[in-house]
Amino acid sequence: MNQLLKLNQTVQLDNGASCTVQAFLGSGGQGEVYRADLNGAAVALKWYFPQQATPEQYTALQHLLKIGAPNANFLFPLALAPAINNTGFGYVMPLRPANYKNISDLIKRRIELDFSQLLTATVELTDSFLQLHAKGLCYRDISFGNFFIDPDTGAILICDNDNVTINGTQTTGVIGTPRFMSPEIVRRDSNPNSDSDLFSLAVLLFYLLFLHHPLEGKREADIKCFDLPAMNQLYGSQPLFIFDPNDNSNYPVKGYQDNALIYWAIYPQFIKDLFMLSFTKGLNDTHSRVRGSVWRQQLLRLKDNIIECACGAENFYDFVQFKATRQMQPCWDCQKRLQLPPRIRIKHPTQEMTVVLNSGTQLYPYHLYPNRKNELRPAVAQVVQHPQNPTIWGLKNLTAEAWTFTENNAVKTVAQGQSVTLTTGITLNFGQTQAEIRI
Numbered sequence: 001m002n003q004l005l006k007l008n009q010t011v012q013l014d015n016g017a018s019c020t021v022q023a024f025l026g027s028g029g030q031g032e033v034y035r036a037d038l039n040g041a042a043v044a045l046k047w048y049f050p051q052q053a054t055p056e057q058y059t060a061l062q063h064l065l066k067i068g069a070p071n072a073n074f075l076f077p078l079a080l081a082p083a084i085n086n087t088g089f090g091y092v093m094p095l096r097p098a099n100y101k102n103i104s105d106l107i108k109r110r111i112e113l114d115f116s117q118l119l120t121a122t123v124e125l126t127d128s129f130l131q132l133h134a135k136g137l138c139y140r141d142i143s144f145g146n147f148f149i150d151p152d153t154g155a156i157l158i159c160d161n162d163n164v165t166i167n168g169t170q171t172t173g174v175i176g177t178p179r180f181m182s183p184e185i186v187r188r189d190s191n192p193n194s195d196s197d198l199f200s201l202a203v204l205l206f207y208l209l210f211l212h213h214p215l216e217g218k219r220e221a222d223i224k225c226f227d228l229p230a231m232n233q234l235y236g237s238q239p240l241f242i243f244d245p246n247d248n249s250n251y252p253v254k255g256y257q258d259n260a261l262i263y264w265a266i267y268p269q270f271i272k273d274l275f276m277l278s279f280t281k282g283l284n285d286t287h288s289r290v291r292g293s294v295w296r297q298q299l300l301r302l303k304d305n306i307i308e309c310a311c312g313a314e315n316f317y318d319f320v321q322f323k324a325t326r327q328m329q330p331c332w333d334c335q336k337r338l339q340l341p342p343r344i345r346i347k348h349p350t351q352e353m354t355v356v357l358n359s360g361t362q363l364y365p366y367h368l369y370p371n372r373k374n375e376l377r378p379a380v381a382q383v384v385q386h387p388q389n390p391t392i393w394g395l396k397n398l399t400a401e402a403w404t405f406t407e408n409n410a411v412k413t414v415a416q417g418q419s420v421t422l423t424t425g426i427t428l429n430f431g432q433t434q435a436e437i438r439i
Helices: 055-067 103-107 115-134 194-210 218-222 228-237 258-264 269-278 292-304 319-325
Strands: 010-012 018-027 031-038 041-048 079-081 090-094 147-149 156-158 306-308 314-316 343-347 352-356 381-385 393-397 403-407 410-414 419-421 427-429 434-438
Touching: 018 041, 031 090, 055 079, 103 147, 103 194, 115 156, 115 194, 115 292, 115 306, 115 314, 194 258, 194 269, 194 292, 269 292, 269 319, 292 306, 292 352, 410 419
Parallel strands: none
Antiparallel strands: 010 018, 018 031, 031 041, 041 090, 079 090, 147 156, 306 314, 343 352, 343 434, 381 393, 393 419, 403 410, 403 427, 427 434
16 A cells, blocks of 8 residues: 555644654545544544545635534544645544444444444434534435444444535535435436435435345345446436335345345334335435434434333334234244333423333433433433332432422422432423323
8 A cells, every 4th residue: 555644754734733643544535544643642634645635625624624513423624734745635633433333334243232322323323414414514425434333332423524515515526325325316416415415314224223225125136237227227217115105016025135124023113104204205305305303303212212121122112003002012032022111201391202211221411401402411310220129210310400209299309319219100390391200
C-alpha cells in the first residue's frame, strides 16, 4: 500500500494546532486514514488522494466544520489539514474506539446482540438521522460500511461524514451503495437527498431487525446472473417488497431466505406496518416514506414492549393481539405461553406509553419528562430486586428529584436511591407526569 503520509510526520491544522501521524489504519476510495496524536489525544486523520482532493471537497468540509456534528454519534470533522507541498489535504475527526464493530459483523453473525441492544442501535440511528435532516443536510450513503456498533450496549457511531451535503444541492461524488440506494437513485432520476436517505435508512433497519434485504425474495432467487442489469431491475425499475400484501410473487423462498420468514413472525404488527409503508407506497412516492420521528417513536415503543421468557428468549408484548384474545402469545423460541410481567402506564399531556418491567428494565428522560422527549439517556429509573426478598421487585429512583406515590390513601416519597414496590394500582407522580403500575 502506497501511504500518502509518513509515520511521525507532523501535519498542521487550520486552527493553528498540529498533529503527529502515529499509524496507518487503512484506505478507501477517497484516501487513507491514520491514527494521529493531537495534543495528547488520539484522533483519526483522513488524507485524500490527489484526484479526490478537489476544491469542492475542501469547501464542503469547511461548511461541515461550520455546521458541526448533529449529535455525538457522528464522527464529524474537527479541523482541516491544508495541503502539504501542494499535494492533497485532509481533516481530523474523533477516533473510533476499538470496541465498536462494523454493523456488517452483526448481519454476518460475527457478533450477537439481544433485542434490547439491537433496538438501542436502531433508535440511535433514527434519532441521529432525524437530527442530521433537521440541520438541512443529507448523508447520501447509508450502508453497512459507515456504521459501527458497541455489542455490549447497542451504542452506534457514524463515520464517513465528509460526504454529507446540504439537502437538495446538485453535487458530484458518491451517490450511494448498491442495494441501499432508493429506486429513483438507482434509475438516476434524482440526486441523493433526505428522502433517498429515508429509503436507505429503512433498508438498513430492515437488515438489522430481519437479517435480510427487503427486496430480495423469489425474484432474486431466480436470477441466474446477478449482473448490473439484473440489479437495476431488482432495486430500480421493478422493485417489489418481499412481504407486499397485494403481490406475493417476490415472497421469500423457504430454505434459502429463511431469516426474513423467521423474524417477520416475531415482531408486532405496528412495526411491520412501517416497513409495509416504506417498501410499498414508499418505493416510488417519496412523500410516503416513514419520517425519522415516526421511526424513532415506534422503535422506542417496540423496545419498551420487550418481554423476557423464562427460557431466556426475548419476545414482544403485542397489546393489540392480547386485547383481541386476552391471551399471551407463545414464546417464539420455546413455544410455551408467555407470562405478562408488570407494566407501567405513563401518562404524558399528549400521549400515553406502556413499558414492560422486566428484571433490570430502565426508564429514561423521554419516558418521564415531556420537555425532555428527545433525551435517550441517562437512565432515570430501574427495576431492581429486593435485597432480602428476591420475590419482591421495585422501581428505583436514579434521579436527584424525589417522586411521590399514593398507597392506601397515603402519600409517600421515593428519594434518590430508594425504590417503590411494584404493586398493582400504585400511582406514581414524577412531577411532570403520572404513572400507574399494573401487575
